[in-house]
Amino acid sequence: MIRDITIGQYYPTDSLLHRLDPRVKLLGTLVFIVSLFIADSWLGYVLCDANGAGLFWSIFCGTAVAGLISEILARVIKAPVLMLLVPILIPLIPGGTLYNMMSSLVHSSHDLFLRYARQLLVEAGAIALGIIVCTSVMGIFTGWQTHVRKK
Numbered sequence: 001m002i003r004d005i006t007i008g009q010y011y012p013t014d015s016l017l018h019r020l021d022p023r024v025k026l027l028g029t030l031v032f033i034v035s036l037f038i039a040d041s042w043l044g045y046v047l048c049d050a051n052g053a054g055l056f057w058s059i060f061c062g063t064a065v066a067g068l069i070s071e072i073l074a075r076v077i078k079a080p081v082l083m084l085l086v087p088i089l090i091p092l093i094p095g096g097t098l099y100n101m102m103s104s105l106v107h108s109s110h111d112l113f114l115r116y117a118r119q120l121l122v123e124a125g126a127i128a129l130g131i132i133v134c135t136s137v138m139g140i141f142t143g144w145q146t147h148v149r150k151k
Helices: 022-039 042-050 055-077 081-092 095-106 110-150
Strands: none
Touching (some): 042 055, 055 081, 055 110, 081 110, 095 110
8 A cells, every 4th residue: 555655756657747847846836835724724714704705615615625635636646535635624623613512511501502513513514515515526527537538
């Protein structure tokens, strides 16, 4: 299994990406790394909130971008998508909301518990929907790409 992963190994192939100038590839890698931090950080939320998006859409967009990046990178390095997606999504997991929900339940504050439970469902639903949409879009794109290559 570990021998099948081509990280740091030369992989001979002829593609547009492989024919690019090394400086362009280095710049692309830096842009990719910066985009990871923008998509999954406060800056990504600020950009969504500046456009009037709420909590659901901010988390959905962050998850969709993270899913898209994971899907593309998984195909490049020939690794499972979940191996890349899970670490990227860690900042989006609503751990604080879950803690507050359980704390309010233990302290018998049922109104606060219901408010946090609703927020937790919105956050978890946005993450799940972002992953589903991204995976579906990549599946359709991959199927279309295979169909075009057969012709």
